[in-house]
Amino acid sequence: MSAVRHTAGQLRDFQHSLPMALLRAREAAMSRFRPMLRRHGLTEQQWRVIRALAAYQEIDASELAKRSFLLAPSLTRILRFLEREALVKRSSDASDQRRYVFVLTAKGRRIYEEVGPDSELLYADIEKEFGADKLEALYALLAEFYRVLGDSTAP
Amino acid sequence: MSAVRHTAGQLRDFQHSLPMALLRAREAAMSRFRPMLRRHGLTEQQWRVIRALAAYQEIDASELAKRSFLLAPSLTRILRFLEREALVKRSSDASDQRRYVFVLTAKGRRIYEEVGPDSELLYADIEKEFGADKLEALYALLAEFYRVLGDSTAP
DNA sequence: GCAGTATACTTAACATGTTAAATTAATTCA
């Protein structure tokens, strides 16, 4: 038994907190992906970076930050880790000495190819349990929400 | 100009990564709330705890964790902060010595009453820009997603 | 061609997320 005692409600209740609703849904999904990624020795964010890198021959840190939706300081640390693990190789950009470009190593591509199918299996589970139609509707609303409201911290 | 070079796409693209879509939408919302909370000297998570506390006369840490959707270690640190700021008062539960119960102090209630209206203003903006109907549809889908898929880490 | 400004990335500092282990108190059941 837990010690809880009610008072009169004010403000919107938590069921109508949008950031909370988004967080809960995200956690419902991530609680399935996280253990799988962990078995491969990766965090969610490291996997986002690897995935973004897999789609490009080479990509600089700024683009990588946008595509993996990470802030620059987080990306710096994650790239340091991925380089140390030899999953990613860094080179400096000849045409702009401020910039670095990154590529997956062979080991990085191998991990990508191992994790990818595991990830797809979990997506398939989710689609089956929640329903493909509702999942598409959710994607559409989320994309429009982001499109309409934007990200007020974007440049 | 950024250094990006394409390769053949594999796997689902990021536009169809559900955790990413949820994260982007969440960030679109939070990028509006965060500066407001910051002006009040609070983080998003501290505000979640205050909000949960405002709805109860007293509540123990486990219930608080569930209602503010925080893991126990985070909650421990946040409550330490809120106690130091005298926004929250801790007492031990007479009937179970393992347990602590928490209440908002007068100062805590005052902050709650200051932040609440600012928060509602931002919600009103969002509802107006995105559309009340679509917002309700989004809430409904998110709630069902969480209901159907659950949180595999829950007890 | 250089002073001023902007850009790309990193570092710093502190808060939170995540998992595992530690601590203490309650509960169970042989």
Place this chain on the structure above:
DNA sequence: TGAATTAATTTAACATGTTAAGTATACTGC
């Protein structure tokens, strides 16, 4: 009843989130 187990909270360790500041390079306009 007391050993074993379970439950509530905290601590530890490391990764990421967030904001501000630092560093080096590129750009801009005079």
